[in-house]
Amino acid sequence: MMPKVQYKNQTGALHVGGGRFFYANKPVDLTDKEWALLEDREDLELVTTDKAKGKGSTADTEKDKKEPANEPDNPTATK
Numbered sequence: 001m002m003p004k005v006q007y008k009n010q011t012g013a014l015h016v017g018g019g020r021f022f023y024a025n026k027p028v029d030l031t032d033k034e035w036a037l038l039e040d041r042e043d044l045e046l047v048t049t050d051k052a053k054g055k056g057s058t059a060d061t062e063k064d065k066k067e068p069a070n071e072p073d074n075p076t077a078t079k
Contacts, residue, residue, distance in 0.1 A: 002029045004047040
């Protein structure tokens with residue numbers, strides 16, 4: 001399985017040379033050889049399967065918007 005890597009910042013892009021760009025929140029497949037050359041970069045992160053599937057997707061955001069009444073510190077929550 002090829003490793004997926006993305007730029008750690010929330011926005012922007014990182015150019016590492018050779019025409020290779022890494023974007024925030026956009027995992028990129030790398031070969032093992034490419035990852036071996038870049039794994040010591042502090043501004044890149046290896047992405048887990050959960051992150052690659054869009055952990056912060058719109059569906060999750062909509063779900064969060066519908067459930068705030070269930071939080072105990074929400075004064076407008078009714079039982």
